[in-house]
Amino acid sequence: MKTLQCDIDIEQTPAVLQKVTIAAARDRSYAVASRNLRDLAELTISAKQCQRIAIRIGNERLDEQQQSIDRYTAASIPEQQHGQSDDAPANGWSGRAAVIQGDGGRAQIRDSLWGQDKPSDKKHRWWRETQAGVLQTYQSTPSAVDPHPEVPQCLRDPLWIIPKVNEIHRSNGSPGDCDESNHGAPTDNSTSPGQSPRAQSTVEISKPSRKDRTRWSSGDPLVQTIVATRQGYDHLGLALAAEAYRRGFNKAKVKAFMGDGLKVNWSLWATHFSHYTPIVDIMHALAYVYGGAIACCGRIEDGWQLYVQWLEWTWGGDVDRVITAMKGQAADQEDVPEDLRRAITYLRNNASRMQYAHYRREGLPVTTSPVESAQKQINERIKGTEKFWQDDSLEPLLQLKADDLSETHDRDAFWNRRGNRNDGFRHRTRKTKLQES
Amino acid sequence: MESAPNRPTAEEIAALVVKRLVQGGGIPDLANANLMTIEEQTIKEVDRVTQIVMSELLAQQSQEAQPVTACPKCGKEMTPKKAQHRSLQSRRGQVKFKTDVSHCEACRLDFFPSDENLAV
Numbered sequence: 001m002k003t004l005q006c007d008i009d010i011e012q013t014p015a016v017l018q019k020v021t022i023a024a025a026r027d028r029s030y031a032v033a034s035r036n037l038r039d040l041a042e043l044t045i046s047a048k049q050c051q052r053i054a055i056r057i058g059n060e061r062l063d064e065q066q067q068s069i070d071r072y073t074a075a076s077i078p079e080q081q082h083g084q085s086d087d088a089p090a091n092g093w094s095g096r097a098a099v100i101q102g103d104g105g106r107a108q109i110r111d112s113l114w115g116q117d118k119p120s121d122k123k124h125r126w127w128r129e130t131q132a133g134v135l136q137t138y139q140s141t142p143s144a145v146d147p148h149p150e151v152p153q154c155l156r157d158p159l160w161i162i163p164k165v166n167e168i169h170r171s172n173g174s175p176g177d178c179d180e181s182n183h184g185a186p187t188d189n190s191t192s193p194g195q196s197p198r199a200q201s202t203v204e205i206s207k208p209s210r211k212d213r214t215r216w217s218s219g220d221p222l223v224q225t226i227v228a229t230r231q232g233y234d235h236l237g238l239a240l241a242a243e244a245y246r247r248g249f250n251k252a253k254v255k256a257f258m259g260d261g262l263k264v265n266w267s268l269w270a271t272h273f274s275h276y277t278p279i280v281d282i283m284h285a286l287a288y289v290y291g292g293a294i295a296c297c298g299r300i301e302d303g304w305q306l307y308v309q310w311l312e313w314t315w316g317g318d319v320d321r322v323i324t325a326m327k328g329q330a331a332d333q334e335d336v337p338e339d340l341r342r343a344i345t346y347l348r349n350n351a352s353r354m355q356y357a358h359y360r361r362e363g364l365p366v367t368t369s370p371v372e373s374a375q376k377q378i379n380e381r382i383k384g385t386e387k388f389w390q391d392d393s394l395e396p397l398l399q400l401k402a403d404d405l406s407e408t409h410d411r412d413a414f415w416n417r418r419g420n421r422n423d424g425f426r427h428r429t430r431k432t433k434l435q436e437s
Numbered sequence: 438m439e440s441a442p443n444r445p446t447a448e449e450i451a452a453l454v455v456k457r458l459v460q461g462g463g464i465p466d467l468a469n470a471n472l473m474t475i476e477e478q479t480i481k482e483v484d485r486v487t488q489i490v491m492s493e494l495l496a497q498q499s500q501e502a503q504p505v506t507a508c509p510k511c512g513k514e515m516t517p518k519k520a521q522h523r524s525l526q527s528r529r530g531q532v533k534f535k536t537d538v539s540h541c542e543a544c545r546l547d548f549f550p551s552d553e554n555l556a557v
Contacts, residue, residue: 008549012526019528043528423509426547 005419008426010053012045017053018415020045024054025400028381051393058396060418061403065239072242080241081250081275088248096222097140097363098252100240100276101371102259102268105130107230107382110390126388130398131236132378133227134371135243139219140254140363148216148360151315155286156308158300168287216366225409226374228402230395233264241272247408250275256364258371260284261350280353281368282314285346289314289322292343296329317357323347377405450486458482487529495534505550508541515539515548 006014019041023033030047037043037050045053072080108126118124141147154160225247227239249255257276259265261284269278293307294300306329313321326344330336347354356366381401382394403409458464463478499520508515518538525532539548 006525008547011524013528013532015528016526041528043526045526424549425510425544426549 005422007422008424012053014415014419016043016045017057018411019043020050020053021057021400022404024050025381025397025404028384029387030054054400055393055396057418058398058400061399061414062396064414064417065242065399068246069238069242072245073238075245080245083245084248084250085246088246088251093252093254095139095141095219096252097138097219097254097256097365098244098247098249099136099138099256099258099365099370100133100244100249100273101136101257101368102131102133102233102236102240102265103368103371103375104262105132105375105379105383107394108385108388109230109394110388114388128230130228130230130378130382130394131233132229132371132375132402133236133240134374135225135227135240135247135249136370137222137224137252138363138365139222141219142254142363143361146316146357146360149316149357151312152216155311155315158304161286161290162300164283165287165290168284169291216360219363221370224370224374224405224407226378226402226405228374228378228398230391230398233268237268237272240268244273254363256359258365258368260368261288261346266353277359277362277364278353279359279364279366280350282354282356282366283368285314285319285350285354286311288343288346291339292326292329295337295339295343296326296333314354315356317355317359319347319351319354323351374405378402454479454482454486484529488527488532491527491529491532492534495532495536499535499537502537502550504537505539505548508539508544508548510546511541511543513541513543515541518547521549 010017012020019037020033020043023037023041024030027033027036030050033050034045034047037045071085075083106127107130109128110126113124225243227236227243229235229239244250255276256279257265257269257273258279258281259269260281266278269276289310290307293310294303296306297303310322310325313319313325323344326340326347330340330344333340359366378398378401382389382397403411403414458478459467463482464470464475504517505515507513516539518540520535521538523534523536525534536549539550540546541548
């Protein structure tokens with residue numbers, strides 16, 4: 001028996017619910033979504049209603065994601081590593097690469113101390129980690145020789161590279177076990193990688209040429225799927241693996257798993273994607289190379305040439321040579337600078353995943369820009385000093401945001417499935433005495 | 438536009454809307470009305486028509502539906518209840534309609550059926 005396919009307990013038609021969920025995911029807040037719906041779609045929906053609808057629909061999408069994970073985990077291990085789901089796209093993988101990238105973000109989460117008086121002894125921090133991943137296909141043309149052996153000019157341009165490096169150092173101030181944590185601002189201005197390059201008159205600044213705007217590696221990006229969660233890296237790994245299985249990534253001849261130096265990324269790789277080529281994002285690697293070079297010499301003017309030399313070797317994938325040079329610099333110094341020590345550790349731990357010339361020949365990317373970009377767009381929605389989330393309201397919203405950013409999420413198909421799931425019964429949601437107690 | 442006998446064309450329906458707008462007070466001074474006013478009033482009037490059309494369709498669907506006798510969940514006999522008035526916010530405003538309700542004693546749930554061909 002078919003029904004109207006609209007919820008008995010909701011006062012909006014499915015078409016309106018669809019608009020509300022899009023606005024709730026896309027706009028900065030539920031209040032902005034409510035205003036935009038009124039002004040742009042002529043729909044009067046309060047911010048609270050937007051929130052309730054978004055959480056409800058987001059939870060339904062989370063249920064679907066869980067079903068997808070269950071289907072993946074129910075498959076045999078060979079099937080998980082080499083098979084694909086029955087509804088995987090029927091396209092071939094010739095000339096295309098499959099790439100999975102992971103990254104972490106931040107959001108303020110209410111915990112048990114929420115609403116209580118501030119502890120007098122120490123400041124309570126609400127920032128907690130969120131996780132995001134991208135499944136991206138690229139056009140890929142493997143070649144016998146490195147298609148881009150020369151270092152891009154922008155990486156030699158202090159005006160371009162230093163702000164990027166500083167941003168990476170700032171965003172890596174996460175707690176945890178990673179090699180790249182706790183990179184706060186250096187205390188001594190003379191050795192600060194954050195020092196304005198404009199002040200360094202002796203550092204040669206060259207303008208990037210038009211030719212330099214070509215891609216550093218791989219071909220054009222094709223189709224993107226975003227996964228975002230607050231449930232930890234284990235869940236992220238499963239969600240990414242299930243999505244890769246659904247999209248048939250296992251059938252790609254050229255495939256890679258990419259991340260920064262965070263150890264948990266490589267645990268994910270080992271658990272779910274060990275048959276993918278592991279690649280460390282070159283920008284993160286260069287942030288350490290730059291920090292080490294400047295720390296060696298104490299000043300940007302003196303360390304810049306060292307950075308440029310090490311940059312050439314890193315770009316060519318000759319990381320062992322960089323490590324040897326760094327160790328040589330460290331041996332010459334009585335007190336090894338912290339940034340140099342960290343750089344040596346980082347490069348040593350990740351050297352096997354930094355063969356950039358080889359990756360370029362394979363037609364693979366060397367930067368994690370898609371996931372960094374996705375994280376930035378997710379942050380626009382969830383991150384703010386005024387935003388404090390509860391986990392059970394953040395997770396559905398993250399799912400809706402990821403859906404909105406994904407090119408593979410078929411919105412119409414979801415609303416059809418949702419309509420078909422509606423059984424026409426009014427289900428009572430009253431709590432039982434047991435639940436209440 | 439061709440039309441079947443007894444079926445008004447879109448142009449004929451539009452002509453009625455125009456008549457309502459001009460003569461019914463929506464746009465009393467057409468000669469001096471600006472585009473903003475014409476657009477606002479037209480959409481308002483057409484939205485009203487859309488709401489009525491949707492309500493009519495839902496009422497018709499309800500009448501054409503076969504009465505539900507067995508519960509889709511447990512298969513036991515259902516008892517018809519008094520039809521309920523519902524109001525839904527659609528993209529073009531509030532839509533009001535009546536819907537049949539059946540009650541399953543075994544499941545202790547109300548069921549809201551409709552004709553399968555006109556699912557919203």
